[in-house]
Amino acid sequence: MKDPLAQRMFFLFGLLIAAGVMGALLSPHFVQTSTVAYLLQYVPVLGVLGMAQTLVMLSGGPGIDLSIGATMSLVGLAIAGLFALGVPMVLACMIGLAIGGLLGAVNAFLVCVVKVPSLMGTLATFFAYSGLALALTGGSPIGGIPDWFGILAQGRILGIPVHMWTVFVPLAIVLHVMLTYTRVGSHIYAAGNDERAAFLSGVKVWRLRFGLYCLSGVIAGLAAIMTLSWFQAARPDAGEGMELLSVTIAVLGGAHIFGGIGRISGTVLAVLIVTTLQVALQLANISQAWQLAAIGLLLIGSVVADNAVGERLRARTRRAGT
Amino acid sequence: MLVALAVLCAIFASQSEFFLSERNLTTILRNSVDLSVVCAGMTIVIILGGIDVSVGGILAVSAVLIGRAYQYGMPDWVVILVGLGAGALLGAMNGAIIAKTRVPPIVATLGTMYIFIAVLFLVIGGVWISGLPNTLSFLVLGDFVGVPAGVFVIGLVYAFSWLLLRRTPWGQRVVAIGCDEVAARLVGIQVDRTKIQAYALLGLFAGIAAILYVARLRNVEVNIGTNIALEAIAATILGGANIRGGIGSLIGTLMGVLFIKITQNGLVLIGVSSLWETVVIGGLLIVVLILDALETRRVS
Numbered sequence: 001m002k003d004p005l006a007q008r009m010f011f012l013f014g015l016l017i018a019a020g021v022m023g024a025l026l027s028p029h030f031v032q033t034s035t036v037a038y039l040l041q042y043v044p045v046l047g048v049l050g051m052a053q054t055l056v057m058l059s060g061g062p063g064i065d066l067s068i069g070a071t072m073s074l075v076g077l078a079i080a081g082l083f084a085l086g087v088p089m090v091l092a093c094m095i096g097l098a099i100g101g102l103l104g105a106v107n108a109f110l111v112c113v114v115k116v117p118s119l120m121g122t123l124a125t126f127f128a129y130s131g132l133a134l135a136l137t138g139g140s141p142i143g144g145i146p147d148w149f150g151i152l153a154q155g156r157i158l159g160i161p162v163h164m165w166t167v168f169v170p171l172a173i174v175l176h177v178m179l180t181y182t183r184v185g186s187h188i189y190a191a192g193n194d195e196r197a198a199f200l201s202g203v204k205v206w207r208l209r210f211g212l213y214c215l216s217g218v219i220a221g222l223a224a225i226m227t228l229s230w231f232q233a234a235r236p237d238a239g240e241g242m243e244l245l246s247v248t249i250a251v252l253g254g255a256h257i258f259g260g261i262g263r264i265s266g267t268v269l270a271v272l273i274v275t276t277l278q279v280a281l282q283l284a285n286i287s288q289a290w291q292l293a294a295i296g297l298l299l300i301g302s303v304v305a306d307n308a309v310g311e312r313l314r315a316r317t318r319r320a321g322t
Numbered sequence: 323m324l325v326a327l328a329v330l331c332a333i334f335a336s337q338s339e340f341f342l343s344e345r346n347l348t349t350i351l352r353n354s355v356d357l358s359v360v361c362a363g364m365t366i367v368i369i370l371g372g373i374d375v376s377v378g379g380i381l382a383v384s385a386v387l388i389g390r391a392y393q394y395g396m397p398d399w400v401v402i403l404v405g406l407g408a409g410a411l412l413g414a415m416n417g418a419i420i421a422k423t424r425v426p427p428i429v430a431t432l433g434t435m436y437i438f439i440a441v442l443f444l445v446i447g448g449v450w451i452s453g454l455p456n457t458l459s460f461l462v463l464g465d466f467v468g469v470p471a472g473v474f475v476i477g478l479v480y481a482f483s484w485l486l487l488r489r490t491p492w493g494q495r496v497v498a499i500g501c502d503e504v505a506a507r508l509v510g511i512q513v514d515r516t517k518i519q520a521y522a523l524l525g526l527f528a529g530i531a532a533i534l535y536v537a538r539l540r541n542v543e544v545n546i547g548t549n550i551a552l553e554a555i556a557a558t559i560l561g562g563a564n565i566r567g568g569i570g571s572l573i574g575t576l577m578g579v580l581f582i583k584i585t586q587n588g589l590v591l592i593g594v595s596s597l598w599e600t601v602v603i604g605g606l607l608i609v610v611l612i613l614d615a616l617e618t619r620r621v622s
Contacts, residue, residue, distance in 0.1 A: 062426075064428070110608065110611065110612070114611065114612050114615045114616075115615055116611045116612070116614075116615055117565050117566060119373070119428060119565060120559060120565045120607075120611055121608075121611060123552065123555065123556070123607070124556075124604050124607035124608045124611060125604065125608065126552075126604070127552065127556065127600050127601075127603050127604025127607060128600075128601055128604030128605055128607075128608065129604070130600060131597070131598065131599070131600030131601035131602075131603070131604055132601050134597045134600065135595065135597040135598045135600075135601055138595070138597065139597060244432055244435075244436075247429070247432065248432070248433075251429060257426045257428075257429055258426070287443060287444070288443065289439070289440040289441075289442075289443030289444050290440065291440075292436045292437070292439050292440040292443070293436065293437050293440035293441075295433075295436050296432075296433040296434060296435070296436030296437040296440065297433070297437065299429065299432060299433035299436070300419060300423075300425060300429070300430055300433035300434070303423070303425040303426070303429050303430070303433075304423045304425060
């Protein structure tokens with residue numbers, strides 16, 4: 001147990017179990033097999049957004065994407081709107097993902113080309129996108145999604161929601177493999193750890209980050225498709241609050257806000273923790289206020305813990321270096 | 323910025339004769355009082371190199387405590403003290419977390435915002451507090467020697483902030499920390515203490531804004547303060563502050579506030595749905611950021 005990152009995984013596991021136990025204590029309805037399915041219903045949307053946020057943070061800069069929720073709302077509306085205009089659903093989804101990528105590219109342009117701090121750049125696009133989503137629809141949702149499309153988020157295979165099988169798990173595996181076993185992955189870590197050193201050793205830092213912001217937009221598009229299938233309608237405020245929640249999940253999962261440290265597996269665990277907490281409090285009929293308070297405390301607590309881990313990690317690398 | 327403001331006013335004035343009327347200008351002013359007070363604090367925190375996305379939460383908690391204090395029949399001065407005290411205390415809490423645990427300010431205040439909103443829900447219990455007495459309303463709605471009282475409130479807050487920032491050693495410390503925190507620490511500036519004080523000041527201003535809010539509307543809604551943090555950051559950046567710290571101007575920020583509020587008001591007057599206002603603010607921010615970046619590149 002010398003490895004601080006492994007320690008973090010154990011810490012998260014412990015937290016997850018604690019959340020589960022708390023749920024069981026709070027509500028007699030929690031310990032049922034149906035709870036798992038219910039819980040997993042919430043996981044994929046939040047989960048993919050958390051993974052996107054993790055990637056953006058990992059590559060350093062410091063990177064953050066505050067527009068992720070607004071992008072999600074806008075893509076959802078675009079897909080529903082296109083379908084209402086007579087575009088086939090599958091094609092509409094493809095176009096939606098492309099739009100997500102495009103919206104991400106605007107962020108990427110601001111952050112990587114104009115060199116605006118990511119916090120500011122994506123705050124500006126957050127305003128613009130969420131405003132557009134509201135203004136274009138006048139605040140009312142777009143419905144009329146065909147019933148068969150609901151299968152993605154409402155159907156179950158072996159009791160587990162379809163979008164868990166088809167979107168969340170594959171994406172988690174692909175991103176995990178990308179980060180751990182490919183050159184792109186090691187470049188991301190390198191860029192996040194030491195931008196200058198990475199640049200000098202030939203990593204195209206800014207091109208890499210540009211790609212990641214675009215990817216974040218595409219993933220927000222995926223989240224939009226899942227939400228669309230779940231609610232059968234596109235709401236202009238579908239992604240409201242998601243930006244902060246996704247940052248919370250990424251940070252709780254061990255992604256360092258300044259980049260270079262973090263894992264997809266941590267993010268996955270963090271999503272499970274947050275949803276377990278939410279569902280447990282919901283089932284126990286405890287006010288939503290406590291859910292917010294719990295998330296806030298978790299967020300601050302995890303960064304404090306993270307700083308301690310990070311310091312030890314740095315101390316270790318220094319020792320290894322000398 | 324002044325030019326942009328003038329152009330904006332000219333456009334709105336040419337589209338709607340009502341825009342320049344005395345009544346409308348007073349309305350704009352009254353609507354901008356809370357935001358401009360918060361922005362004075364936000365400018366100082368951004369110059370310090372920090373950021374606070376929880377000001378909306380601070381404002382909300384202070385306002386709800388003010389509302390409760392009123393309901394218990396406290397005299398005005400106690401009510402004011404409650405608002406100021408709550409604001410300063412919550413702000414100091416933010417500062418302490420940021421300074422002592424080294425959590426990045428955006429994350430720390432994100433976390434405390436969740437907590438403040440939770441507190442708001444718990445205190446308010448999902449019901450509006452309304453029908454509060456109007457004993458303080460003169461602060462926003464009143465006139466003093468023919469000038470709306472809001473002008474004096476804004477003037478006082480900004481004069482105080484300007485003096486603090488530009489004419490005291492404390493202000494110099496803030497700028498020094500914003501320019502280079504490590505260097506500031508090395509020359510013996512008590513960075514942690516200054517940070518806590520700056521965030522507490524922002525909290526105090528949020529408390530003042532809460533008092534003004536209650537004085538103006540005489541109720542406390544459940545979703546009070548939701549947008550003010552982002553608007554305040556936008557106004558500060560529009561006003562020329564650099565998010566990396568060290569640079570910022572209180573006058574510029576005030577212009578930024580007026581810019582946002584005039585846009586909101588003008589759009590409604592010329593018949594554009596108010597839903598477009600965030601799009602306009604976002605678009606403006608993007609343009610300003612790009613211009614800013616080009617400017618720095620040209621200079622360097």
